[in-house]
Amino acid sequence: MKVLIVNGPNLNLLGTREPEIYGSTSMESCMETLRSEFTSDELDYYQSNIEGEIINRLQEDNFDALVINPGAYTHYSYAIADCLKNIRKPKIEVHISNIYKREEFRQKSVTAANTDAVLSGFGMDGYRLALLSLKK
Numbered sequence: 001m002k003v004l005i006v007n008g009p010n011l012n013l014l015g016t017r018e019p020e021i022y023g024s025t026s027m028e029s030c031m032e033t034l035r036s037e038f039t040s041d042e043l044d045y046y047q048s049n050i051e052g053e054i055i056n057r058l059q060e061d062n063f064d065a066l067v068i069n070p071g072a073y074t075h076y077s078y079a080i081a082d083c084l085k086n087i088r089k090p091k092i093e094v095h096i097s098n099i100y101k102r103e104e105f106r107q108k109s110v111t112a113a114n115t116d117a118v119l120s121g122f123g124m125d126g127y128r129l130a131l132l133s134l135k136k
Contacts, residue, residue, distance in 0.1 A: 003038075003134060004063035005031075005127065006054060007047040008071030008080075014096075014124075021097050025124045038131055055083045066091040067130040074099070074109045084114035092130040095120040 007027065010017060015026030031045050046057050051073055058066070058080075066089060073080050074095070084091060093112050098121030112118045117133065119126040 001040075001064045001135070002042040002044065002062070003065045003067060003131060004057075005034075005043060005045045006057065006066065006068045006070075007045075008054060008069060008073045009049040011069060011071050012047050012049065023096070023123050030124045030127060034127060034131065037128065038135075041131070041135075043131075051077055051079060055079060058083050058087060061087075063089070065089055065134045067094055067127060067134070068092070068111070068115070069094045069096070069127075070111050074111050075105055076110060078110055081111045081114050084111055087114075090134050091115045092133060093118045094126040094130050096123055096126060097121060 011027065014022055015024055015029070027045070027047065031043065035043055044063065048054050048057070054073070066087060068091065070077060070080055070093070093109065093115040099109070100120065109118065119129055122129055
């Protein structure tokens with residue numbers, strides 16, 4: 001299975017960005033771990049700080065399933081939400097922190113309704129849990 005993992009804005013700073021919230025593991029390290037565990041799958045990773053670039057990548061439609069962490073776009077990007085609505089493949093939204101324990105504006109996801117499931121608060125292991133779910 002070819003799985004596209006997409007991260008939104010500021011998630012390129014994982015490992016150094018607010019480690020008390022996001023931990024100290026970089027996404028590169030996370031991807032190495034995922035690729036070593038899910039050897040029979042093709043894991044493609046994409047990150048952008050630009051909303052339109054994320055939408056363009058999603059519309060390439062060259063994947064079997066999607067794991068997406070829209071970052072701050074979770075809370076206000078109706079453009080990404082509309083894009084997700086049109087993807088007819090399994091898709092899971094992941095959040096490293098528990099968004100429901102954070103500031104009020106972070107507790108609403110406009111994108112989640114257009115995914116099959118949401119994982120929130122499992123740290124970097126959320127990506128692994130999403131892949132396990134997609135494999136079932």
